[in-house]
Amino acid sequence: MRKGSEPVGEHKMGEHKPALRSLRRRIFDILERDLPGDHIADAVHYILIAVVLLSVGGAVLATVPSLQLREKWWFHWGEFSALIIFTVEYGVRLWVAPEHPLRKRLKPLVARARYAVTAPALIDLAAILPWFVALISEFDVHALLVLRLLRFLKLARYSSGFNALYLAVRRERYALLSCLIILWTGVLMAATAMYLIERNVQPDKFGSIPEAMWWAITTLTTVGYGDVVPVTNLGRVVGAITMVSGLMMLALPIAIIASSFSEVISKHNFVVTFSMISRLPPFSDLEAPVLGDILPLLNSRSFDRGHHVVRQGETAAHLFVVLQGRLEMEGEEGTRSLGPGDVFGLLPGHTKASLLPVRAVIKTKILAIEENELHMLALRHPAVMGRLAAAARDRDPEA
Numbered sequence: 001m002r003k004g005s006e007p008v009g010e011h012k013m014g015e016h017k018p019a020l021r022s023l024r025r026r027i028f029d030i031l032e033r034d035l036p037g038d039h040i041a042d043a044v045h046y047i048l049i050a051v052v053l054l055s056v057g058g059a060v061l062a063t064v065p066s067l068q069l070r071e072k073w074w075f076h077w078g079e080f081s082a083l084i085i086f087t088v089e090y091g092v093r094l095w096v097a098p099e100h101p102l103r104k105r106l107k108p109l110v111a112r113a114r115y116a117v118t119a120p121a122l123i124d125l126a127a128i129l130p131w132f133v134a135l136i137s138e139f140d141v142h143a144l145l146v147l148r149l150l151r152f153l154k155l156a157r158y159s160s161g162f163n164a165l166y167l168a169v170r171r172e173r174y175a176l177l178s179c180l181i182i183l184w185t186g187v188l189m190a191a192t193a194m195y196l197i198e199r200n201v202q203p204d205k206f207g208s209i210p211e212a213m214w215w216a217i218t219t220l221t222t223v224g225y226g227d228v229v230p231v232t233n234l235g236r237v238v239g240a241i242t243m244v245s246g247l248m249m250l251a252l253p254i255a256i257i258a259s260s261f262s263e264v265i266s267k268h269n270f271v272v273t274f275s276m277i278s279r280l281p282p283f284s285d286l287e288a289p290v291l292g293d294i295l296p297l298l299n300s301r302s303f304d305r306g307h308h309v310v311r312q313g314e315t316a317a318h319l320f321v322v323l324q325g326r327l328e329m330e331g332e333e334g335t336r337s338l339g340p341g342d343v344f345g346l347l348p349g350h351t352k353a354s355l356l357p358v359r360a361v362i363k364t365k366i367l368a369i370e371e372n373e374l375h376m377l378a379l380r381h382p383a384v385m386g387r388l389a390a391a392a393r394d395r396d397p398e399a
Contacts, residue, residue: 027092028099034275037324048089049158055082056152083131086151090124101278102288120157127151163271167296168260179253183220186249190216190242197235202228220246267299270365272323277367280321281341282387290381297373303360310358316346318368319388325364330357337361343391346371 033041058079062069069075097115098108106114115121127150156162169176191212198206205228206212215228219242230239274291277283283294300323303309309320309327320343327338338344344358345368369377378385 024096025099028096028275031089031093031096032273032275034273034279045158048085049155051082051085052151052154055079055086056149059149059151083128086124086128090121090128093121093124101274101291105288123150123153123156127154160268160271161265164265164268165261167268168257168264171264172256172260175256176253179249179256182252183249186220186242186245187213187216190220190238190245193238194230194235197232197238198230201232201235216242219243220249222246222250267301267368269302270300272298272300272367276323280323282321282343282384282391286384290384293380294377294384297369297377299368299370301366301368303364303366305360305362308357308359309364309366310345310356312357314357317371318345319343319347319374319392320345320358321367321369321388323365323367326361327358327364328361330359341391343388345392346374347385347389347392 029035029038030041030044033045035041058069058075061067062075094112094115097103098106098111100111100115103111103114116125156166188209191209194215195206195209195212198212199208206215215230218225218228219239222243224243230236272295274295277295277298278286278291283291286294299318301309303325322338322340322342324340327342329336329338329344338358374385
């Protein structure tokens with residue numbers, strides 16, 4: 001080998017590395033569906049949803065004896081095809097895991113290991129693992145069919161409804177925990193009272209507090225199976241009080257979740273991911289913890305063509321960042337065009353009482369931050385606030 005020359009193999013690997021990373025980045029974009037107007041990503045998105053629905057539907061119908069689906073060759077081929085698709089998807093998602101904004105600065109193996117223990121990855125693994133276990137061990141076929149229903153949980157990745165429910169429960173987790181403590185207290189008190197009253201009359205059903213708790217749970221939840229009932233007059237009085245108390249105890253968490261879900265779903269028209277916001281200039285190259293603080297503050301809104309985002313004279317109450325589409329801002333100096341990454345609306349210290357009218361030229365997706373959360377962002381991450389202010393001034397010098 002000549003002095004100063006580099007090995008041919010290493011040179012080729014160096015040439016292929018950028019291309020491989022570019023391919024990995026492109027596949028990550030397709031699977032995450034983060035690029036606006038990416039028709040390939042849209043197609044993959046809907047194909048995976050269709051495969052999940054067909055697979056789950058097949059698992060349900062396979063339990064109907066009269067259909068005899070397990071004896072059909074096309075049913076087995078369909079299930080095998082779904083297994084191959086889900087296995088490839090799982091493997092590819094592991095491969096592209098280092099492209100996620102929160103894991104970009106980690107070593108590839110560490111990034112993949114961290115992705116592997118996330119809830120979506122564990123659900124993907126649960127969707128395929130039973131089949132591979134069945135290949136190397138004796139596994140109940142009926143249990144295998146039922147475990148395929150776990151694939152339905154894969155839809156959580158694609159559904160804004162699932163995401164909104166998760167956010168609603170997460171926001172109200174402390175209130176829900178308090179409701180759970182109240183419910184548990186009610187169960188314990190009702191079971192103790194019934195144990196003291198009915199234990200001598202029905203020792204087989206109320207012979208201990210744990211046995212009486214079954215009756216308390218079914219009564220407080222107003223299910224009332226009828227397999228265990230009080231027979232003494234005092235026991236029936238306790239039962240009546242328990243039933244009425246159960247209505248109030250269940251109403252609390254239901255009202256909390258319903259109210260929170262309604263509020264979240266109205267503010268989140270689509271799912272916002274880390275990859276989406278990391279592509280926007282105001283949020284690019286930010287550290288993972290900073291992105292983690294910003295994401296919960298962002299509300300997502302969609303506007304059809306011709307609809308106003310801001311009307312003439314409307315008081316500024318949000319900061320807006322354009323995610324996808326095109327807007328027009330009408331001012332005294334003419335009409336300005338706003339595209340992905342542009343910022344307008346309220347900023348801390350902003351003195352204008354009203355905003356210029358802004359309307360969607362095409363279907364547009366926007367991220368919005370409410371006023372109180374904007375001040376919180378300014379206190380915790382002033383550098384990010386500076387980026388947003390600079391971006392707003394680029395489009396509106398009076399901001």
